[in-house]
Amino acid sequence: MAPVNTASLPIYRISALTKIYGEGEAAVHALRGVDLDIPGGEILVLLGPSGSGKSTLLNILGGLDRPSAGEACFNDTSLVAMDEAALTEYRRRHVGFVFQFYNLMPALTASENVELVSDIADNPMTPEDALALVGLSERADHFPSQLSGGEQQRVAIARAIAKQPTVLLCDEPTGALDSVTGRSVLKVLQEINHRLGTTVIIITHAAATQAMADRVIRFGDGRIQEVFVNDTQLDADQLVW
Numbered sequence: 192m193a194p195v196n197t198a199s200l201p202i203y204r205i206s207a208l209t210k211i212y213g214e215g216e217a218a219v220h221a222l223r224g225v226d227l228d229i230p231g232g233e234i235l236v237l238l239g240p241s242g243s244g245k246s247t248l249l250n251i252l253g254g255l256d257r258p259s260a261g262e263a264c265f266n267d268t269s270l271v272a273m274d275e276a277a278l279t280e281y282r283r284r285h286v287g288f289v290f291q292f293y294n295l296m297p298a299l300t301a302s303e304n305v306e307l308v309s310d311i312a313d314n315p316m317t318p319e320d321a322l323a324l325v326g327l328s329e330r331a332d333h334f335p336s337q338l339s340g341g342e343q344q345r346v347a348i349a350r351a352i353a354k355q356p357t358v359l360l361c362d363e364p365t366g367a368l369d370s371v372t373g374r375s376v377l378k379v380l381q382e383i384n385h386r387l388g389t390t391v392i393i394i395t396h397a398a399a400t401q402a403m404a405d406r407v408i409r410f411g412d413g414r415i416q417e418v419f420v421n422d423t424q425l426d427a428d429q430l431v432w
């Protein structure tokens with residue numbers, strides 16, 4: 192299938208975004224004024240040391256947390272101005288999450304784990320289609336304990352994409368995996384971006400991942416240190432780390 196080219200218009204516009212946890216002497220300045228446009232349809236990789244604010248930014252973009260000040264718009268709608276109900280609706284319709292740990296229900300099969308989410312979505316893929324996209328058709332009836340770490344993460348990705356989200360937000364998706372398995376998971380994320388046009392944002396400590404990105408953001412101390420546009424994305428199969 193030909194790549195879907197939805198790149199160009201910003202899907203997120205972020206300006207002067209700050210996040211302070213706690214108060215007074217105990218205050219932690221997690222974001223210190225972030226300005227960033229994220230074009231739709233891209234693979235964006237967020238790099239930076241531990242504690243530099245990457246997860247805080249991702250959580251705000253995903254509607255899981257709120258900034259202390261500044262603005263974050265999704266398709267020109269302010270996430271900051273949304274009330275809790277609107278934010279929940281935004282998450283439900285538009286955002287898929289993938290975390291380091293897969294959080295699958297142990298008593299349910301791969302297919303049933305995906306079905307849990309497709310049941311509450313407006314226009315879901317079937318669990319069969321979602322599992323086929325991540326290359327796990329053969330494992331649909333297996334329980335999590337019968338799957339490898341990489342396979343469990345692929346089920347988690349199938350679950351996240353089954354509702355056909357606009358964006359897929361991934362916080363250390365390969366953090367618990369060896370490099371070969373991690374590459375196979377990144378390959379799946381790349382396939383989803385190419386085939387469905389989903390905007391994919393990946394936080395990682397595996398710096399080699401930047402070679403498959405359209406855009407790389409380097410974070411440090413709550414600020415963007417560098418934005419790098421990558422014109423020659425590698426196939427995830429070719430990543431070396």
Ligand SMILES: Nc1ncnc2c1ncn2[C@@H]1O[C@H](COP(=O)(O)OP(=O)(O)OP(=O)(O)O)[C@@H](O)[C@H]1O
Nearest residue numbers: 212213219221239240241242243244245246247248
């Ligand atoms: N709920 C919270 N309450 C207080 N401080 C927090 C909270 N969440 C994050 N922080 C602090 O905010 C700062 C940024 O954290 P964040 O998790 O965004 O960093 P990160 O770059 O994602 O780090 P890592 O790579 O280790 O996940 C850190 O100093 C962290 O301790």
